[in-house]
Amino acid sequence: MRGKSQSLACVQKQVKYMFLQIGSLAAILFCCTRKSRASLPVMGFPPLSSPPSIAIVGGGPAGLTLMRILDVHLRDIDPLRNPKVTIFERDANQHSQTDQIGTLDLHTYTGLAAMKAAELFEEFQKHARYDGEELVIADKNGTELVHMHAGKGTTPGVEATRPEIDRATLMDILLASVGTHRIIWGKKLTSVTEDKKLCFADGSIFGPYDLIVGADGTWGKVRPILTSVRPRYSGICGFESLIVDPDIKHPAIAKLFGRGAYFAFSDGKAMMAHRLGSGNIKLNYWIKSNESFHSDVMKQSDGQDDVLRDTLHDLYTDWLPILRKCIDVSQRFKSRALYELPIGDRWDHRLGFTLMGDSAHLMTPFSGKGANAAMRDGLDLAGAVIESLTQDKSLDECIKSYEEQMFMKIEEVQSLTMMNKQGMFRDDAPVGFMVDMMDVIAKAKGKDLNKGVLAWIPVKKMARLVAWVIVTAGAWKRRFTVL
Ligand SMILES: Cc1cc2nc3c(=O)[nH]c(=O)nc-3n(C[C@H](O)[C@H](O)[C@H](O)COP(=O)(O)OP(=O)(O)OC[C@H]3O[C@@H](n4cnc5c(N)ncnc54)[C@H](O)[C@@H]3O)c2cc1C
Structure with a gap:
């Protein structure tokens, strides 16, 4: 029995090695083919007839990045001619903003580029976790198809790095940089008028403004003043929880998940673990199901964690015992459904209004690019405003150009995110997902596996076979191993 298990492990090791190369290559190629498409214009301030007034609705990563970059790059302008920028935020104060549990990896040409333009990169580096780049993609048996180690091919300062930072810490940095007193808290926008005024839930009305920026999320x-298209349910909803102090209390779980991210996919379900700066582990349980599934389960459990745990055990019944143990040792359960905007969605430009971040291009989190794209919008939109001030162009012309570039850039990101979502929740995931990755690798190299000569080479069939051998060997290995 032991010999059989060892030879299976050996075969598995060989084929897994091939996939590790594929996984690493895909990620690195994807990073390296991303190009910076916008840069801030050279400073120099001609006299202005009247400085524009700008209202940003929403103080999330998008809105805060925009305000900070404007502050930094317009700080030398005569204060009397500086545009008046105000953020209106629904939350009552900054504590609800910085209380959000989660971690984000910032990417070179988006989140990191924005932090650099915001002169916050040094501050970011104090909190960045480069070991958080470790990534495992596995199935319900814990069979790893991809294991990217931090520090191997991903070194601090190198273009393809994706350092992690806790979302709350990022928000702290951004909020401190703009000054919390510059945000009008507790202002929940209900509507926007044609004459560019903002109407809030408390009955107050502000404006008119030269430019209203919607950075108010999902x-x-x-958004409704620009387009009637609203977010739609993505087909995925689920739960999140926290494992506190895993290194001390649950060392086997801590070891399995490592320092970065561990994603397991099977049967239209996912278990995704992320290490936080505190050492705690955040878990997401995503399930392909109807829109109300998560809220129905929460209602049934009526706030009793044990009832919710039982439901999760039913859902993940044949998953590796150590993965199911995570359910038992988790706390602070929450639920949510995921929404998305259609790929390539755009609106007709309209004088005095624009959108950024999730409000402009909401995606599911399955490519980890939403906050990055939101911050990149902050950089690009700031660039547009600064360009209008420094190059004697109309603000409207610059905003229109920002929108056109954003529409072009985001479509690729939305497509990748959709592909990931569909791949991760295929019935044959993670095998089918890994096969889909072949298309990403080919695309990064400027090739199309489904066209021309390449269509004759059964690359995807071979990849499927290799992945199938790995997961089948893993399933057999699990039969002979007690975990
Ligand atoms: C589970 C999960 C994991 C994710 N992981 C990642 C990741 O790893 N990497 C990544 O890049 N992205 C990730 N994302 C996506 C990321 O969180 C979003 O894309 C990002 O927060 C968008 O920033 P934003 O500023 O556009 O919107 P938001 O962060 O939603 O901020 C909007 C702000 O507007 C305020 N607001 C909302 N409505 C109103 C109103 N009516 N009036 C006034 N203010 C209002 C809100 O309070 C909030 O402060 C994840 C998302 C989820 C759900």
Whole structure:
């Protein structure tokens, strides 16, 4: 029995090695083919007839990045001619903003580029976790198809790095940089008028403004003035929880998940673990199901964690015992459904209004690019405003150009995110997902596996076979191993 298990492990090791190369290559190629498409214009301030007034609705990563970059790059302008920028935020104070549990990896040409333009990169580096780049993709048996180690091919300062930072810490940095007193808290926007005024839930009305920027996330209230397209349910909802102090209390779980991210996919379900700066582990349980599934389960459990744990055990019944143990040792359960905007969605430009971040291009989190794209919008939109001030162009012309570039750039990101979502929740995931990755690798190299000569080479069939051998060997190995 032991010999059989060892030879299976040996075969598995060989084929897994091939996939590790594929996984690493895909990620690195994807990073390296991303190009910076916008840069801030050279400073120099001609006299202005009247400085524009700008209202940013929403103080998330998008809105805060925009304000900070404007502050930094317009700080030398005569204060009397500086545009007046105000953020209106629904939350009552900054504590609800910095209380969000989660971690984000910032990417070179988006999140990191924005932090650099915001002169916050040094501050970011104090909190960045380069060991958080470790990534495992596995199945329900814990069979690893990809294991990217931090520090191997991903070194601090090198273009393809994706350092992690806790979302709350990032928000702290951004909030401190703009000054919390510059945000008008407790202002929940309900609508925007044609004459560019903002109407809030408390009955107050502000404006008119020269430019209203919708940075108010998924259900943004600026968006309806530009388009009737609203986010739609993505088909995925689920739960999140926290494992506190895993290194001390649950060392086997801590070891399995490592320092970065561990994603397991099978049967239309996912278990995704992320290490946080505190050492705690955040878990997401995503399930392909109807829109109300998560809220129905929460209602049934009526706030009793044990009832919710039982439901999760039913859902993940045949998953590796150590993965199911995570359910038992988790706390602080929450639920949510995921929404998305259609790929390539755009609106007709309209004088005095624009959108950024999730409000403009909401995606599921399955490519980890939403906050990065939001911050990149902050950089690009700031660039547009600065360009209008420094190069004697109309603000409207510059905003229109920002929108056109954003539409072009984001479509690729939305497509990748959609492909990841579909791949991760295929019935044959993670095998089918890994096969889909072949297309990403080919695309990064400027090739199309489905066209021309390449269509005759059964690359994807071979990849499927290799992945199938790995997971089948893993399933057999699990039969002979007690974990
Ligand atoms: C589970 C999960 C994991 C994720 N992981 C990643 C990741 O690893 N990497 C990544 O890049 N992205 C990730 N994302 C996506 C990322 O969180 C979002 O893309 C990002 O927060 C968008 O920033 P934003 O500023 O546009 O919107 P938000 O962060 O939603 O901020 C919007 C702000 O507007 C305020 N607001 C909302 N409505 C109103 C109103 N009516 N009036 C006034 N203010 C209002 C809100 O309070 C909030 O402060 C993840 C998302 C989820 C759900």
